[in-house]
Amino acid sequence: MMTGALARTLAILRKELTDTRRDRRTGTVTLLSAVLAGPIFLLLIFNLIASQADRARDITLPVMGAEYAPAIVAFLQRQQVSVTKAPADYDAQIRRGDLDVVLIIDASFGKDVEQGKRGTVRLVFDRSRDRARPAIDQAESLLRGYNRLWGDQRLMLRGVTTSVADPLLVETADLATPQQSGALVLFLVAYYGLFASVMGGMAVALDTTAGERERQSLEPLLMTPARPAEIVIGKWLAVCAFDALVVTLTLTGFYLTLAFAPLPSVGVPFLFGAREFGRFLLVLVPMMLMLPAILLYVGSRARAYKEAQANVSVLLFVVSLIPLVQLFMQRREPGWLMLVPVSAQYSLLNTSLRGEAPALAQLALSCLAPAALTVIALVAVTRRLSRESILSGK
Amino acid sequence: MITLERLAKAFGKRREVHAVRDVTFDAPDGEITGLLGPNGAGKTTLLRMIATLVVPDAGCALVDGLDAVADRHAVRARIGVLSDARGLYSRLTARENVRYYGALHGLSGAPLEQRIDALFATLGLAPIAERRSAGFSQGERMKVAIARALVHDPDTILLDEPTNGLDIMSVRMLRGELRALRAQGKCLLFSSHVIQEVAALCDRIVVLSQGRVVAQGTACELIARAGTSGLEDAFVALLGSDEGLAA
Numbered sequence: 001m002m003t004g005a006l007a008r009t010l011a012i013l014r015k016e017l018t019d020t021r022r023d024r025r026t027g028t029v030t031l032l033s034a035v036l037a038g039p040i041f042l043l044l045i046f047n048l049i050a051s052q053a054d055r056a057r058d059i060t061l062p063v064m065g066a067e068y069a070p071a072i073v074a075f076l077q078r079q080q081v082s083v084t085k086a087p088a089d090y091d092a093q094i095r096r097g098d099l100d101v102v103l104i105i106d107a108s109f110g111k112d113v114e115q116g117k118r119g120t121v122r123l124v125f126d127r128s129r130d131r132a133r134p135a136i137d138q139a140e141s142l143l144r145g146y147n148r149l150w151g152d153q154r155l156m157l158r159g160v161t162t163s164v165a166d167p168l169l170v171e172t173a174d175l176a177t178p179q180q181s182g183a184l185v186l187f188l189v190a191y192y193g194l195f196a197s198v199m200g201g202m203a204v205a206l207d208t209t210a211g212e213r214e215r216q217s218l219e220p221l222l223m224t225p226a227r228p229a230e231i232v233i234g235k236w237l238a239v240c241a242f243d244a245l246v247v248t249l250t251l252t253g254f255y256l257t258l259a260f261a262p263l264p265s266v267g268v269p270f271l272f273g274a275r276e277f278g279r280f281l282l283v284l285v286p287m288m289l290m291l292p293a294i295l296l297y298v299g300s301r302a303r304a305y306k307e308a309q310a311n312v313s314v315l316l317f318v319v320s321l322i323p324l325v326q327l328f329m330q331r332r333e334p335g336w337l338m339l340v341p342v343s344a345q346y347s348l349l350n351t352s353l354r355g356e357a358p359a360l361a362q363l364a365l366s367c368l369a370p371a372a373l374t375v376i377a378l379v380a381v382t383r384r385l386s387r388e389s390i391l392s393g394k
Numbered sequence: 395m396i397t398l399e400r401l402a403k404a405f406g407k408r409r410e411v412h413a414v415r416d417v418t419f420d421a422p423d424g425e426i427t428g429l430l431g432p433n434g435a436g437k438t439t440l441l442r443m444i445a446t447l448v449v450p451d452a453g454c455a456l457v458d459g460l461d462a463v464a465d466r467h468a469v470r471a472r473i474g475v476l477s478d479a480r481g482l483y484s485r486l487t488a489r490e491n492v493r494y495y496g497a498l499h500g501l502s503g504a505p506l507e508q509r510i511d512a513l514f515a516t517l518g519l520a521p522i523a524e525r526r527s528a529g530f531s532q533g534e535r536m537k538v539a540i541a542r543a544l545v546h547d548p549d550t551i552l553l554d555e556p557t558n559g560l561d562i563m564s565v566r567m568l569r570g571e572l573r574a575l576r577a578q579g580k581c582l583l584f585s586s587h588v589i590q591e592v593a594a595l596c597d598r599i600v601v602l603s604q605g606r607v608v609a610q611g612t613a614c615e616l617i618a619r620a621g622t623s624g625l626e627d628a629f630v631a632l633l634g635s636d637e638g639l640a641a
Contacts, residue, residue: 006504008498008500015486015494018485089511155408216479217481217483218481219477220481220495220543223445223446223475224498225471388447391448
């Protein structure tokens, strides 16, 4: 009897795989977006970072009143800053975002300095503009540097060591490993890997449940000797297979892009080699089993494909929101997080990306809830298929 | 051989819709039994109870002595059903559609392919066997659905309104096929609301109205009982009204 059940389950799996493989339109769209997503995504992000870095490096500083303080201008030019003449309507241009920052030197600068007063310069900017921030910071730190240099020179003229006026020495040690500094970009890689495991199985899962019902082929299927449990497991395995394929292709896209594509250098040494690839797959295994089961359940509740699509958007919303909440919650992650599906996986993906191996105990914990949910969802689908109400409502 | 004893089924929250009430009749082997009734008489529910998909509230349905509830898996292996829902998998070929059902019935390899070849030859499906069913006509779909229902050579065959939407050539083909199956000693139960269809084919007729059997027997017996000149008048007389016959 067991061999009969196995043979039927395999027959269902085989049929679903053939059916899916021949669904050119869905297949092409899903696979193409999976393969291309990584490269396109990374290219965009890298260019964004590179352009910000460029802006910070080659700073152009429009100056108004350069003639009043030629020493400052000379200092700036020695620091590779190209000093330009500020336009008259500089404040309007800053407000519009055309200019990042403008330096204004008072006409009384020279006279004040001669009289032993402090010379006044003004930096004008709009700090609410993220894009302008590196330029603002750069200008501020240059002026501070000049101030310090000037002060030090005056002290030395009076025979005083600079440490008298500067008793505190602040040394910084950034413990971020090179990999960690790419955290934001890596968040996106982890996020996308997680997302691929939802999107991968979606079309197939809905087609094989709600679609089967809509096409009127479910009732004849239920009249065959195939038990509802066999039908559900056969279909589930088929969806899992497709889901795993999409996740693998998505990760391959990332891997190939990071390894071989001529991405602009942004000082973010990415670590997404074969080892990270393997760890990603390992961490995502519970998702690749759980999400197809849940998608099948959502699909089995609907009478038609469209209805199922509407219902599935709730699931999509939850899965895509959890990592975002985690990103903004800048706290140390509590231990119970490993018991929350999606959250745990996201956290472990991040661990992998930081170049660390996820702890085995954590990996095991992260599988608990998805395993339970997988079983619950599969049992629920089986029960739905066993109910008479599945026949009603064409 | 199908035996129904006091079969009943109601739907709705408070079981207020009585789809089938107290239905008792036999459908013997080697005969075509027609289930005649207006729309909503309970034909589909009755067939679904025999096909083990709907559990009766009372009474029992036996197929070759096997109970449709207690032995439902054994019953499923013995029956071939052309149900009201007869969707094919449009991305699979005609042969693959039938092969899938064959595999679910435990067939495989050369015996399965030979069985499919034989069925396709009888049904005239051989020329389109390797084509995907997406582009099939209504008649071609019906033939594939019949092949699918018969792939495991069942002894008991249930057909729910099989001629719906078929052109006259397909209907004639179907009749020929059903007569051939009868000649092989199969038990056929055929539901329809079309009187001519039932009259042309069935050995015995069970008239169903509002879930009850209002009369059963051969066409001649029904006409004699109603005291009318033709089967249509007999049918209307037996129902007590011509409600539901318009469709």
